[in-house]
Amino acid sequence: MTYSKKNKLKNIICALLLFIISINSINAQNIEKRFETIIDSIYNLNRDGIGFIVHIEAPDRENSWSYAVGHKAKNSTEALDKNQPVLTASNTKTYVSAAILKLIEKGDFTLDDSIEKLITKKAKKALKFNGYGVDQITVRNLLSHTSGITDYVDDSYFNFVDNNPDYNWTKSKQIKLAMKKTNDSTQLGKHSYGDINYLLLADIIEKASNKSFYTAIRENLNLEENGLDATWFQGLEKLPKGILDFPTQYTDMFSNNSTNINPSWDLFGGGGLASTAKDLAVFFQLLYNGNIIKDKSLLSEMTTQVDKSNNYCLGVFNIPSFFGTNVFYHGGFWGTDVVYIPELNTSIAIFTLVKEKRNVNISMNIELIKALKK
Numbered sequence: 001m002t003y004s005k006k007n008k009l010k011n012i013i014c015a016l017l018l019f020i021i022s023i024n025s026i027n028a029q030n031i032e033k034r035f036e037t038i039i040d041s042i043y044n045l046n047r048d049g050i051g052f053i054v055h056i057e058a059p060d061r062e063n064s065w066s067y068a069v070g071h072k073a074k075n076s077t078e079a080l081d082k083n084q085p086v087l088t089a090s091n092t093k094t095y096v097s098a099a100i101l102k103l104i105e106k107g108d109f110t111l112d113d114s115i116e117k118l119i120t121k122k123a124k125k126a127l128k129f130n131g132y133g134v135d136q137i138t139v140r141n142l143l144s145h146t147s148g149i150t151d152y153v154d155d156s157y158f159n160f161v162d163n164n165p166d167y168n169w170t171k172s173k174q175i176k177l178a179m180k181k182t183n184d185s186t187q188l189g190k191h192s193y194g195d196i197n198y199l200l201l202a203d204i205i206e207k208a209s210n211k212s213f214y215t216a217i218r219e220n221l222n223l224e225e226n227g228l229d230a231t232w233f234q235g236l237e238k239l240p241k242g243i244l245d246f247p248t249q250y251t252d253m254f255s256n257n258s259t260n261i262n263p264s265w266d267l268f269g270g271g272g273l274a275s276t277a278k279d280l281a282v283f284f285q286l287l288y289n290g291n292i293i294k295d296k297s298l299l300s301e302m303t304t305q306v307d308k309s310n311n312y313c314l315g316v317f318n319i320p321s322f323f324g325t326n327v328f329y330h331g332g333f334w335g336t337d338v339v340y341i342p343e344l345n346t347s348i349a350i351f352t353l354v355k356e357k358r359n360v361n362i363s364m365n366i367e368l369i370k371a372l373k374k
Contacts (some may be wrong), residue, residue, distance in 0.1 A: 033369060049070065049360050050073070050074060053068045054068070054349070054368075055276070056368065073248040073353075085275055086246060086334065088260075090333055096201050100201055101299070102293060110138065112139070118201055123203050142198070144307065146307050149194065152181055174196070231276075234272065304318070333355065344369070348368055
């Protein structure tokens with residue numbers, strides 16, 4: 001082949017590549033307009049949700065897209081920004097679970113080790129004094145909420161938090177409070193969702209790492225290296241550089257709102273992380289693509305049920321059919337939801353500013369998944 005023919009072929013290939021790239025770009029833009037239409041139309045029927053933030057991370061379709069509708073607070077005319085962070089509450093549990101699995105991956109302990117030698121002496125003493133078999137409860141039990149330990153979070157706890165919004169909680173205070181609670185329905189091996197399990201996992205992380213649990217989580221999950229610069233433990237870590245202010249999150253359960261309650265009430269592993277919708281979706285995307293936990297068999301344990309009567313696995317729900325689609329899911333108290341959709345290799349995070357409007361998150365997810373499948 002002559003030089004001129006080679007050069008001509010090279011030009012044709014380059015032109016084809018540019019054409020394919022341009023088509024992909026147009027397709028990405030078209031579907032993003034559909035996303036926007038879906039969210040706008042659902043929001044217009046649910047304006048009492050105050051505001052919604054959505055991020056879709058769909059690398060196979062070249063979509064990394066954030067959007068916000070509504071306002072940043074009740075009686076505010078200031079638009080909600082897609083890059084504003086919120087308190088993600090129990091979404092923190094997936095990060096804690098991943099950090100525990102990283103320690104397992106390193107060989108520090110196993111899923112089926114008892115917690116007797118893994119928790120701190122103070123926590124072990126409290127559990128044993130109150131009749132809990134620390135030699136029988138395993139790491140897997142804590143991760144799956146099947147430890148049989150009664151939680152401290154109940155109606156009386158919520159009432160206290162609302163009536164004492166400035167109260168400064170500690171992990172020790174919350175563990176001590178849990179030891180005062182009894183519930184006959186809470187049994188070893190039976191799922192009973194409770195923050196106490198994840199406080200004890202944070203305790204394990206601290207003992208194994210010889211660091212604060214939040215520092216160890218940051219390092220074990222390589223948050224900075226993974227570009228998750230808008231994820232931090234509110235009240236325990238410094239605000240990220242350039243981060244926007246918080247919108248106000250609401251619930252009918254409290255006379256107060258997220259901005260005037262001391263965050264320590266939900267901070268020590270059961271909750272605590274603040275994040276943007278983008279960071280939360282990207283974290284799920286990285287996690288379930290094996291970029292954080294490299295051991296595939298260990299990662300598969302994370303989405304395997306322990307109590308077969310419940311879809312909760314190890315820090316995440318594995319929902320076989322979310323309106324016909326398998327998703328890995330977790331939500332947070334204030335109205336934060338994230339799903340990873342294996343079929344589409346896509347993660348969607350949706351935040352509502354009103355906890356009682358999280359059913360709207362479901363509606364948005366259903367329609368967005370439909371659009372992604374077309």
